[in-house]
Amino acid sequence: MKIIFCGTPEFSVPPLQGLAAAGHDITAVFTQPDKRKGRGQQMQKTPIKEAAEALGLTVLQPTGLKDAAVVDLMAAMDADLMVVVAYGLIIPQNILDLPKHGCWNIHASLLPRWRGAAPIHRAILAGDAETGVAIMQMEAGLDTGPVFHQYPTDIRPDDTGQTLHDRLSHMGAEAIVQCVDELVSGSLPPAQAQNHDQATYAHKLTKAEATIDWTQTAAQIERQIRAFNPWPGSHTELQGEAMKIWSAAALEGADIGAPGAVIHADKSTLVVQCGEGHLQLLELQKAGKKRMPVEAFMASRAAWYQA
Numbered sequence: 001m002k003i004i005f006c007g008t009p010e011f012s013v014p015p016l017q018g019l020a021a022a023g024h025d026i027t028a029v030f031t032q033p034d035k036r037k038g039r040g041q042q043m044q045k046t047p048i049k050e051a052a053e054a055l056g057l058t059v060l061q062p063t064g065l066k067d068a069a070v071v072d073l074m075a076a077m078d079a080d081l082m083v084v085v086a087y088g089l090i091i092p093q094n095i096l097d098l099p100k101h102g103c104w105n106i107h108a109s110l111l112p113r114w115r116g117a118a119p120i121h122r123a124i125l126a127g128d129a130e131t132g133v134a135i136m137q138m139e140a141g142l143d144t145g146p147v148f149h150q151y152p153t154d155i156r157p158d159d160t161g162q163t164l165h166d167r168l169s170h171m172g173a174e175a176i177v178q179c180v181d182e183l184v185s186g187s188l189p190p191a192q193a194q195n196h197d198q199a200t201y202a203h204k205l206t207k208a209e210a211t212i213d214w215t216q217t218a219a220q221i222e223r224q225i226r227a228f229n230p231w232p233g234s235h236t237e238l239q240g241e242a243m244k245i246w247s248a249a250a251l252e253g254a255d256i257g258a259p260g261a262v263i264h265a266d267k268s269t270l271v272v273q274c275g276e277g278h279l280q281l282l283e284l285q286k287a288g289k290k291r292m293p294v295e296a297f298m299a300s301r302a303a304w305y306q307a
């Protein structure tokens with residue numbers, strides 16, 4: 001198949017590599033413009049640009065897709081299919097209509113649940129038992145198009161935003177290759193319309209959500225810590241010290257303090273009262289310091305438990 005590929009972050013790299021390895025003709029790879037990042041504000045390539053260049057593919061980085069020159073360029077490519085994976089730019093209808101078989105999207109949820117920008121994190125945060133990837137025919141609405149196939153996976157008790165991201169990315173690579181193969185062989189079933197009444201929306205993550213609200217239940221806070229690992233993280237202040245919490249375990253128990261109070265501390269344990277239940281902190285990080293297990297964190301905080 002002659003394919004135009006659109007993607008930007010790390011999540012879109014395995015699908016591009018999978019399609020290339022399957023022998024498809026990747027006519028061009030579209031990605032967002034390079035951006036300055038880090039303390040030195042050095043210009044950095046997007047992950048998909050680095051992957052595409054390693055494969056020897058043509059990379060194009062328009063600031064938008066409404067320009068007539070961009071539309072003409074895509075039209076001249078005469079593609080069979082466009083595959084879009086976390087591209088980050090709105091694709092207008094006149095471009096969706098260009099490829100012979102339209103535009104397909106790899107979406108990281110079981111649609112219509114968790115349409116939108118942050119489906120992986122919202123699924124963990126909500127306590128969903130499973131999620132997955134969907135291969136969808138794109139249309140003008142946000143993740144509203146009909147779906148060819150969905151591929152589920154359980155959300156494991158220890159899944160973080162990062163681990164689930166990586167698993168779904170590789171699942172998406174296998175899924176898109178399978179669906180394109182079915183398209184080529186003529187065995188691809190018709191796309192099925194979504195039930196829009198069951199749709200939920202995965203709002204984009206913000207730094208404002210990173211602060212832990214100790215009035216929530218221990219289970220909710222534990223899910224937040226996993227969902228927001230590695231970004232935007234989960235921040236709090238305990239005993240007057242600001243810190244980030246990377247790992248924790250929810251415990252049942254009678255309320256014995258105000259939400260946010262340290263209710264048990266020793267050389268290897270730190271437990272905080274929540275709105276309901278307790279949270280045992282397992283891995284923490286002070287500002288400007290490295291992540292450390294709770295044992296190392298408490299080694300210099302004897303005052304916390306020798307009152």
